[in-house]
Amino acid sequence: MGRKELQCSWKKITNNIKDIFDFKEVLGSGSFSEVFLVRERQTGNFYALKCVKKKQLHSSNLENEIKVLRRIKHSNVVGLVDFYESRTHYYLVMELVSGGELFDRILDRGVYTEKDASLVIKQVLEAVSYLHQNSIVHRDLKPENLLYYSPEEDAKIMISDFGLSKMSDHDVMSTACGTPGYVAPEVLAQKPYSKAVDCWSIGVITYVLLCGYPPFYEDNETRLFSKIMKAEYAFHSPYWDDISESAKDFIRHMLEKKPSKRFTTEEALNHPWIIGNTAQNNNIYQSVCEQIQKNFTRSKWKRVINATVAVHHMQRLKAAHADPAVATQMPLIEVLDVSSLDPPPDELDTNGNPSCSHMSLSPQCDVSRGRGPLKACNSEPMHALVITETGQHTYHSESDLHCTANSATDGRSQSLQTGVCSMM
Template identity: 35%
Template sequence: MGCCNAITKFQEEQATGEIKIETNLEGAKPFQRRDVRNKTVIRIVTRQMIKCIEGHVADYYEIKEIIGEGAYGCVRRVVHKATGVEKAMKTIMKSFVKLSEVKNMLLEVDILRKLDHPNIIKITEVIQDNRCYHIVTELFYGGELFDKIVELKNFKEKQAARYMHQIISAVSYCHSHGVLHRDLKPENLLLVDESKNSPLKVIDFGISRLTSNSFSPARRYGQPHYTAPEVFNNMFTEKSDLWSCGVILYVMLCGYLPFLGSKESDTIRQIANREIDFPDKEWSKVSQDAKDLTGLILNKDPNKRPMAKEIMMHPWIQSNMNGLCHKIRLDSVKNLISFRSQEKIQHATFEFIISHLSTQQELKELQNAFMILDVNGDGKLSREEIMEGIEKVRFTKYFDIERIIEECDADGSDFIDYSEFLTAAMDWRGTLSKKKLQSAFKTFDINGDGKIDINELKEMIPGLSDEDYLEIMREADKNHDEAIDYEEFEKICMNLNKFVAEV
């Protein structure tokens, strides 16, 4: 299984320190757990599970129309046969790519499976046949931000600020996990749907790099219009990504690029030498705060550019984000408060369904709630953010914040991450289906024998002691055959009384 082996190799390189992704929790205080010395933190990270299959795509998906094309292949809409969930599938012809580009593709898969943020595209599986690699991801219906800019010429400031908040939040999250995107532009920002306030998703991590990888040259790709000046001198840092965000902001506010020559060399010369300007014809209608932030980000000296967290706290961003708290649905807050997770198999399964088998329509309201609660935009919820959000929706009944943390924080990070929030806040009584359970079971049943054995359980819920795994198996294995068959699995997952409690 070549594709799977290559991804496994990347995992091995991470383990030996050659490639490394670290979680930086700087910027917010972690939760203080009760009885922390006596509590066993069970790490549930099924959102990171990416199936790598050798076989025919048509066995798993109905292949629909082409929705995009690139240098090495195309992107199609596909429908998962088992669940009916629509996805996007990027197909890359093996004959068109060099070995180095295959490695880039596999690194993109490895990077994306670790990123868990409401404004970053999620990958679900990779299928390989004799001719192609097929990368399956979320499907979005709203088109590129680039097309929206062309259509509107320029955005109203409130809309531009809210998009900017999402972009910077995603980029900051990438940087905190040691990832440089390196190709931020409106074409790589997709709208989830066609609604007026559709959220954005950052896509195309094909040339992304890890900051711990010292062999990451500042090579330029494509057109230079969104490229930071220092990149032309072989230097790419986090601030270079932020410059690209500044160009995107400039375009959103006025409808044209800040640096545009008659040919590529002229554009590069302008980026390197000409100071940013704001022509009165378009910019006289733009607020001073918006111009101030744009100018700060497009400072040619990367050392003088603001950090992502400074951009997030700029008065222009903050003033335009005010008034969103009323859009949090009380139901999602009630579900979060009443969340129970006594069955770890059930919790792991629901997190997998959220990350791999749920539609954008099912997640939209919860995604919106998470982004509103995440006041500092770091892609995770702190204790203070949760308490503030609950107070904003005027939830008057008693709630135990420490219990919420202990129940929802599945990976032991001391924050509630995006997928953890979705898992806890989802109305499972109304959305859980047997089709999704069957599809999840097939993923956990790695060898395809119709059962989850002790080794597959370890893959499903990593990091426990042998005694813990035996205890979980004993509780689930009702027919005592030393494995969990589908009937036993379904009984655990359909027992929603253990998963949620009435508030």
């Protein structure tokens, strides 16, 4: 059977991509693709170039991602700049985002307030509102996919990773996909769902930004999914004692179990916590950072390279006053086999349960009472899980920067990891 070709009228054909770009450094590597920091020879501009092997990737899912990216033009969304094809590869030229992940920037701040969290969520809401207005549902919003455009202190937030996104003109979807802890109840219940799932995810992100731990956590995936489907969470003392009632009200509207009652992006953007002066300026840095480090540290075991690669590259060029066209020494890329690492000591969350960072999802779990079980990749529950309906395959472009030696999982539900220092 012949290989299916992507039908994109605007794609460019090249015999040798290195005639167009000067390859600087490897940013990530996965089973199906590699991502490079590149410099366009004609303009001198830097980009993240994702190189996808044709023979190892069924093109229909990539085609969906490219169509979505091609349709997006927003200042808070990582953009697709260009698209090339050679005899053996597809090449996605992505906007280079070099400011690092949201959690990393919070940890580096020293001072962090409700107002800071509100400003982040406002930017996310504006971007997601734009997506929804263009009939695009992201379906995998989480802190790891929120990146800063540059290392500058006032850099804007960028949304990345559109591997699970969907163009939905009819506003109804059914494929169960997303990341545990951030996925909406209706998705886990295997019911038809709408763009409201993105608003739920934003509610979860808001909660995490204000306390440093997720609203839903369990050491057993069945109990975790049960809590999510019941919208069972709380504002625990002492972590929420100094958080405003306005912030809690905003979260309650976003984590509304019934999609029809849940805030839309437009309603959320008009909430006083977003547009008013109700977000407090008290420094909550110490409490939030302690919980982030406790609950999200383990996910970093799988992060081989992140956005700092690009930042360090720029800094080296600047310090050496070198011509950007001159290749520098390639970084040492260490691939960790996380299955061989000893887990950290057990720690308890605020309810006395094992921390969510210590959970390990099994390949199968049944949360649907009489319906087909959901399939899950063997991956970090808070970081890179793809849930798919039985017998179906869902493509996920969780960042290649999180590659591991154990990249292969259940053959029927394999996660394709494709990212940049920003993307994808």
